Structure formats: C-alpha cells, structure tokens
Amino acid sequence: MQLHTLSDLGKVHLPVLLAAVIPVLMLLGFVILAAWGRRMNGGGWLAVGLHGLTALMGFFVCWSTWQEDNEFLPWHIWWEWFQVGGKSITMGIWIDHKSSSMLGLVTGITFLVHVFSLAYIAHDEMRHRYWGYLSLFAAAMCGLVLADNLLMMFVFWELVGLASYLLIGFWFKEELPAMASQKAFIVNRIADAGFIMALMLLWAKYGSFQWAGLHFQGNAADTLIGLGLLIGAIGKSAQFPFQVWLPDAMAGPTPVSSLIHAATMVVAGVYLLIRMHPLMSPDLHVLMACIGAGTALIAAISALTQTDIKRVLAYSTISQLGFMVMGIGVGPANESGEVNFAMFHLLTHAFFKCGLFLVAGYVIHSLHAAQEKAHAHFDAQDMRFMGGLRRQMPLVFVAWLFFAASLAGLPLFSGFLSKDGILIGAMHFAERMGGWAWVVPGAAVVASFLTAFYIARQGILVFMGRNRAQGAGAKEDFQHAFPKTDWRMVTPLLILAFASTWVIFSPGNPFHPEYLKTSAHESPLLPWAFAGIAVLGIAAAAIIFRKGPLPNRAQGWVFDLSFKHFFLDDIYQSLIVRPFLALSRLLALVDHFVVDGAVRLVAGIVLRKGHRASLSEAGEWLDHQVIDPVANEIIQPKEQHSISRATAWLDQQLVDRIVNGVATLVMRSGKRVGKLQSGKMQLYLLYSLLAMLVLLLTLMFIFTG
Amino acid sequence: MSALELYLSLSAFLFCLGVFLVLTRRNAIMALLGIELILNAANLNFVAFSAKYNGEIDGQMAALFVIVMAAAEVAVAFAIVLNVYQRFKTVNIDEIDTMKD
Numbered sequence A: 001m002q003l004h005t006l007s008d009l010g011k012v013h014l015p016v017l018l019a020a021v022i023p024v025l026m027l028l029g030f031v032i033l034a035a036w037g038r039r040m041n042g043g044g045w046l047a048v049g050l051h052g053l054t055a056l057m058g059f060f061v062c063w064s065t066w067q068e069d070n071e072f073l074p075w076h077i078w079w080e081w082f083q084v085g086g087k088s089i090t091m092g093i094w095i096d097h098k099s100s101s102m103l104g105l106v107t108g109i110t111f112l113v114h115v116f117s118l119a120y121i122a123h124d125e126m127r128h129r130y131w132g133y134l135s136l137f138a139a140a141m142c143g144l145v146l147a148d149n150l151l152m153m154f155v156f157w158e159l160v161g162l163a164s165y166l167l168i169g170f171w172f173k174e175e176l177p178a179m180a181s182q183k184a185f186i187v188n189r190i191a192d193a194g195f196i197m198a199l200m201l202l203w204a205k206y207g208s209f210q211w212a213g214l215h216f217q218g219n220a221a222d223t224l225i226g227l228g229l230l231i232g233a234i235g236k237s238a239q240f241p242f243q244v245w246l247p248d249a250m251a252g253p254t255p256v257s258s259l260i261h262a263a264t265m266v267v268a269g270v271y272l273l274i275r276m277h278p279l280m281s282p283d284l285h286v287l288m289a290c291i292g293a294g295t296a297l298i299a300a301i302s303a304l305t306q307t308d309i310k311r312v313l314a315y316s317t318i319s320q321l322g323f324m325v326m327g328i329g330v331g332p333a334n335e336s337g338e339v340n341f342a343m344f345h346l347l348t349h350a351f352f353k354c355g356l357f358l359v360a361g362y363v364i365h366s367l368h369a370a371q372e373k374a375h376a377h378f379d380a381q382d383m384r385f386m387g388g389l390r391r392q393m394p395l396v397f398v399a400w401l402f403f404a405a406s407l408a409g410l411p412l413f414s415g416f417l418s419k420d421g422i423l424i425g426a427m428h429f430a431e432r433m434g435g436w437a438w439v440v441p442g443a444a445v446v447a448s449f450l451t452a453f454y455i456a457r458q459g460i461l462v463f464m465g466r467n468r469a470q471g472a473g474a475k476e477d478f479q480h481a482f483p484k485t486d487w488r489m490v491t492p493l494l495i496l497a498f499a500s501t502w503v504i505f506s507p508g509n510p511f512h513p514e515y516l517k518t519s520a521h522e523s524p525l526l527p528w529a530f531a532g533i534a535v536l537g538i539a540a541a542a543i544i545f546r547k548g549p550l551p552n553r554a555q556g557w558v559f560d561l562s563f564k565h566f567f568l569d570d571i572y573q574s575l576i577v578r579p580f581l582a583l584s585r586l587l588a589l590v591d592h593f594v595v596d597g598a599v600r601l602v603a604g605i606v607l608r609k610g611h612r613a614s615l616s617e618a619g620e621w622l623d624h625q626v627i628d629p630v631a632n633e634i635i636q637p638k639e640q641h642s643i644s645r646a647t648a649w650l651d652q653q654l655v656d657r658i659v660n661g662v663a664t665l666v667m668r669s670g671k672r673v674g675k676l677q678s679g680k681m682q683l684y685l686l687y688s689l690l691a692m693l694v695l696l697l698t699l700m701f702i703f704t705g
Numbered sequence B: 001m002s003a004l005e006l007y008l009s010l011s012a013f014l015f016c017l018g019v020f021l022v023l024t025r026r027n028a029i030m031a032l033l034g035i036e037l038i039l040n041a042a043n044l045n046f047v048a049f050s051a052k053y054n055g056e057i058d059g060q061m062a063a064l065f066v067i068v069m070a071a072a073e074v075a076v077a078f079a080i081v082l083n084v085y086q087r088f089k090t091v092n093i094d095e096i097d098t099m100k101d
Helices: A006-011 A012-035 A044-067 A097-118 A127-146 A152-167 A174-207 A218-238 A247-251 A254-263 A264-281 A283-303 A310-331 A340-374 A394-408 A414-433 A435-463 A477-481 A485-500 A525-546 A559-564 A563-614 A615-634 A637-674 A681-704 B002-024 B029-053 B058-088
Strands: A075-084 A085-095
Touching: A006 A394, A012 A044, A012 A075, A012 A085, A012 A097, A012 A127, A044 A097, A044 A127, A044 A477, A075 A559, A085 A097, A085 A127, A085 A152, A085 A174, A085 A477, A097 A127, A097 A254, A097 A264, A097 A485, A097 A559, A127 A254, A152 A218, A152 A247, A152 A264, A174 A218, A174 A247, A174 A310, A218 A264, A218 A283, A247 A254, A247 A310, A254 A264, A254 A310, A254 A340, A264 A310, A264 A340, A264 B029, A283 A310, A283 A414, A283 A559, A283 A563, A310 A340, A310 A414, A310 A435, A340 A394, A340 A485, A394 A414, A394 A485, A394 A525, A394 A681, A414 A435, A414 A525, A435 A525, A559 A563, A681 B002, B002 B029, B029 B058
Parallel strands: none
Antiparallel strands: A075 A085
16 A cells, blocks of 8 residues: 555554554664763663563564465555656565564564663663664664565665674774674675665666565576675675674674674575565575575584684574575475575574573673672683583573574474474475585585584583683682672573473474475474484583583694684685785875875975075175166265265164064064964864855845845 | 755755854864765755756756765875874864964
8 A cells, every 4th residue: 555645644554553663663762862861871771661662562563464364465555755867766664474573573582682781781881872772773673674675675774784883893992892893894885785786787677676576587687686685685694705794793792792693683684585585596596505505514613613602602693594595595495485494494593592692691791790709800701711600590591401402403492493494495405406406405414413512512611510710710709709690681581491492483383383384394204303413413512521621732723624714714814805905005105105206396396496596695686786886876976975874864764664664563463363373273164154154145235235 | 834945944954063063073073074964965955956946867966976075085084084193193173283373
C-alpha cells in the first residue's frame, strides 16, 4: 500500500505501524542521549526503558507475523522519498517472516545487552556516549532489516558501519581500540565499494532499487550485480578475504562485541545475501558455498590456539558466519528453493553467541574487580590465568554450558537444529555437483568438530581445574576477592540460556525444526552422526587440556599458523599497507624537493636581485653622480653661504617638521592598525564577514533604492 | 511558508550555525566542522532552487560537485591540522598566532 499523506497512516495495519515506529523511537533516543545524556547521569535507565519498550513492540510484530500464513504476507507500505530527474525514489517497510524475525531478534538482544551494560559500564566517564551509540546502532539495524529496497538498506548499512566504528573505538584514548575501529571501518569501506557498484548497475538496468521480484535472468549484468552485493556482504559479515577486522574489533567494550557478533553488524551481510539470493547466478552460489566453507574452516582452526577469551569467540563467530554463507550457497539444494537453514542458523546463533560474549564480559568484569581488591595485576582476558571460576560464578557457568552446548551442536539445543540442516544441505549440494564439491561438506564437518573442540577448551581453561592466577603473581586470597553476583548481569544470561534450547524454535519436536518444511532431514541418522562428531570434539579437548593449558614449548609453525589466523594480517601488511605507505613517503619527498624546491628557488632569486638593486644604493649613486655636479654648476660658491643658512633654517623649521610629523603619524597609525593583525585567524574572518555584510547592505540600498 | 522558503530558512540557519562555529570554536577541527556546515547550507540552496525553478538536475549536479570538492578540502585541511599539531603541539587556534605583527 502506498502512503500519500500522513493521514494514510491511519489505514496501516498495527504491526506494520509499530515496526515503523521502532527505529524512529531508537533514533529519538540517540538524539536525546547525545544532547542531554551527560546531564542525566549517563541516561542508562532511559536507554534501558526505551529498548525494553521497543523489545516488546518487536516481539509483538514478530508474533503477529507468525500468526499469519505465508500467502498473506508480506505487509508492505511505501512512500515517496524524493524525486530526481523525473524518477521517484521510495522508502518502504517490508514485513514478512524473515524481516519480522530479525526485528524481534535485534530488539530483544539489544534490550538484554542494555540490561547487562547497566552494571558493566556503570563507572565509565563517557557512558552517556555509550548509551547513545548503542541506540544508534540498534536503530540502524532495525531500519536495515525493515527496508523494502536496496538504496534504503544501503543507507542503514552505512549507519550500522558508522555506529560500530564509534563503539569499537569507544575507548579511543587508548591506541588499540582507536586502530581497531579504523581497521574495521576501512575494510568495510573497501567491501562497500562492491555494494555501491551493484546499486549503480541495478539502477542502470532496472531503474529501481526494489529487491522484491528480482531473480536471475541469465545475463552478465545480473551476475555483476550479484557479485557486487556478495563483496559488500562478505565485508560486513567478515568472510574471507575481509575477515581481518573482526578479531581486532574485540578492543571495544565486551557487551558491544556481544551485540556486533549476535544481532547487529555481522549478520547484516548474511541477511542481505538471504534477501538477494534469487538474483545470484548459480556460479555465485557455488562461490558462496566455497567462501563460506573455507572461512568456517580457517576461522575454526584459528580459534584453537587463542589465549584471549574474547578472541576465541571472535574466530568462532567468523566460523559460524561461514556456515551461514555456505548455507545460502548450497541453499537451492532444498526442494522449497528457500534458504531457510541459513536464516535459522542466524537466529539460533545470535542467542547463544550473545550469551557467550556476555559470559566473557562477566568473567573479565569480575576479574578486574577482584584484581582491584586484591592488588593483583595480570591480563584479565588471558585464559591461561583463569581456571576454576565455576566456584566463584556457578550460575554463569551453568549459562555458559547451555551456550557452549548449543554452539557445539548437541541435541536438545538450538544449534543442533540449525547447524545440522546446513550440513545436510551441503551434502545435497555435493551430491548434485559431484566430485570436488565434496570438499565443501568435508570442510564444514571438520569445522564443526573443531568448533566443539575449541569451545570445550575454553570452558576447561576458564571454569574447570584450579585457579592459575597465582602463577601470574596474585596472592592466595585472590579467589575470595570476587564480587557478589550482580543480577543485572546474570538475568540476561539466564534468559539467553533459555533461548539457546529447542523450546523457542521448535517447541513440539526437539530433534527436528517444525517450521522448516523441507526434505533436508530425510536421513534420520545424519543428525546423530553430527552430534557424535561434536561429542568427539569435546572429549578430545577434555583429554588434551585436563591439566590446564599446554606449555609454551609445544609450538611450531602449525601453532603460529593457527594463532596468527593464517598470517592474513601479515600478508595484507606486506602486500598492501607497506607499499601504500612507501608510495606516500615517495610522494612526500616529491612534494618536499620538487614542489617546495621550486618555490624556494624562485624566492631565492627574487631576494638576491632585490639586494643588488636596493633603492638606497641607487639613491646614493644618483646623488653623487647627478645632483651634486648640477647644484655646484648652478649656484656660485660666494652666494652659497647665505643661501645655505636660509635654507638650513627653512629646512629645520618647516621641512623636517613636516617630514617628522608625517613619519610620526604613519608610525602611530601603523601601530594602531597593526594591532588588527593579531595573528588570530578568527578575527580576520570576523573582519571580512563584517566587510561582506557592509558591502551587501550597501548594494541592497543602491539597488532597491 | 512555501516549501522553498522552508528550505532556504533551514539553509540560512545552517549557514549561521557554521559561521558561528568557525568564528567561536578554539579547536581547529570544530572550526572545520563549521566550514562543512557552510558548504552544505550552500548545497541545500542549490538543490532547493533547482527543484523549484528548473526541472533539470543542474542544482543537484552542482551540489554533488561541491560534495566532492568538500571531500578534497577536508583531506587537505586535516593534513594542515596534523602539520600544525606537529609543529605547535596544539590545535587551539588562539595559540597559533605567529602570523601577528
């Protein structure tokens, strides 16, 4: 339905109206917090209240769409945004099961992260900025999932990028977060160039940005559009070869990492691919499957050796996003032609990954508090100095068990439902393609084994065994210095733990997702085989790490390969960053010697000439050579005496006084006027502005009479 | 007020805000922000007049041109600010007054 005037809003279906209000409310929250947040003692409670409200609205929208059958959807409203060159550009809201689920997810997780942050960020001086940025982030993501066309999506896409830049660099006074935020922004910018080119091509070919109804028609333009969108999406979703920004983005506050990895930012790319996959050519689907499977494997290998509690999870996210991208690539293998399982995995992953990050945040936060109390100093994110924390935070440990089981893909948990769907889809894909294509499901199966392994390793290092803080110089009473349970932090964890089980996603059948009517689960043994692989991974980790972290000597190039994420950063450093810096330095040298040199040369020549032909020299020469001989010729020596006296008098009384008077006048006025030249640029600007005003007013009087 | 007048009022407001920033902020970067506001006020005028009096997109093209130029201007301006900072160890415009008499 098209809206022409504001009064048309009255005819809009209530859930659609509410969905449209959500991002507006959040933006309003951002404006209020940006303007008055500091005066409101940070404005944390305002932000939490606002996002509680939007979470309720998002939940209602999500619930009402799932009451409807697919054939009555989408609910679609649009209105004219602006006209240019006779063409009209629209904005609109598109609500179907996918976008409403995303909306519910984004608003819900944002609310939980807000509640968690109340305690986490409570003592930060700049927390008013934190709340404002979070609102902007959520608003951008909600706008993105509701958009009915690619241009509108792109606008919010960029806003998401901006908000993530601001939040990753939240502690911008330290070097690491500042660099990490720039890295994230620049890498995303490179990928976004693909998105922009796709937009231009789309406009040139179809004259519209609407994505509804687009499908692949077998021509080169469609392939190129698809490729551009794919490049944009793998930049935002941190897929090979753009994934380098995500591990560094850990430098931001941990709840922000949780939000970035779960509901906002990285899933935007996957969502775009899910929306646009009908336009993608079969070749691009194969490419997506390969990129996804490769990234999943690379990132899972990298997660094996990380010592930072958050970095493990960062690589885990890249790996899981790889699963989703692969799920889209192999998607058409399902008979329905939909990419349900990628979308499904996106939803389940969001809950347990958000939970895992919040657990990491809780652990880091408590360790910092304990360090302060016990005067201990060691890296609070290094898992080698943790261990045995289940005694200090039993509830958090239980919640962590739920999240980890879901990530590993154990039965009864949400990850089991979605990941197996993707794996089976990949097997169908391999069957269809034959031969080499078995690499794709092969990589995915290995990656899911490694997933179970690395998450079990994390649990063992953090929660099991004995506390190793003493090895890092902490005293014995360190274990008793932990703060009491903070319910503002634990409650969101428990809610997320509940959401990581099968109950929300498939209440009737814990072993098979009810909503997804596909034939993917035709072989009943396969899901159990995958669950067995996960158990194997956990068992392997339990055996290897039963005595704590491996000693440092058990390292070689394989370890380095994993620890440094296949040296991707070093490769980019030497292939792109260093040559670019060298070029900059070369240009600076050219500037210094050629351009500046030319200027200095000209200046030197002028100055030297000026010396030689100085006026005083010329005057002296003129006096001696011309005036003296002429004067001596005209006036006879006898008369000279009396005349010269008279002249002397005249000279002293009149000429000198005039000359001195003029000189004094010039000097005094010069001193006065000279004060105008204060060196303060803003004063100069003010003078010229006043002069302009006087000029304009005079002109107005002249021309209007 | 007609639509055009609304646009022009907004543009005038932006312009004054920009001039105010440029004239009063002691931080060079804030002054640069003011310059951006002034440029965008002019852009708004371009587009508004173009939409009102001319079905073509001349005004929009001029605005695009200004945007590109503004990007270049910002690059140069920040290079200057960086150099100023390296030399004077401050970006406070008031303390950089070696150009005085």
